[in-house]
Amino acid sequence: FHFLLPFILAAMSAIHLLFLHQTGSNNPLGLNSDSDKIPFHIFYSMKDIIGFIILLSALILFCLLCPNILIDPDNFLPADPMVTPSHIKP
Structure with missing residues (x-):
């Protein structure tokens, strides 16, 4: 499922762009939709x-202060040159 999720999201975004952002959309009652629109303000850009x-x-702080938290702990086994690693042993 985790492999298909990006493709599902991309398909849903494409459908959204194709069908919901068409000019001349259906308005059978002829209502004025300008009252429902929120005017753009610089606040939203600054907030983002x-x-x-x-x-x-x-x-950045997490990566600089705790860099080893996201790393596999098996990478930090002490090296012993006289012992053959288990994944190489016949």
């Missing part, structure tokens, strides 16, 4: 930029 900066700085 600040959130991106906070998440990026948290990731």
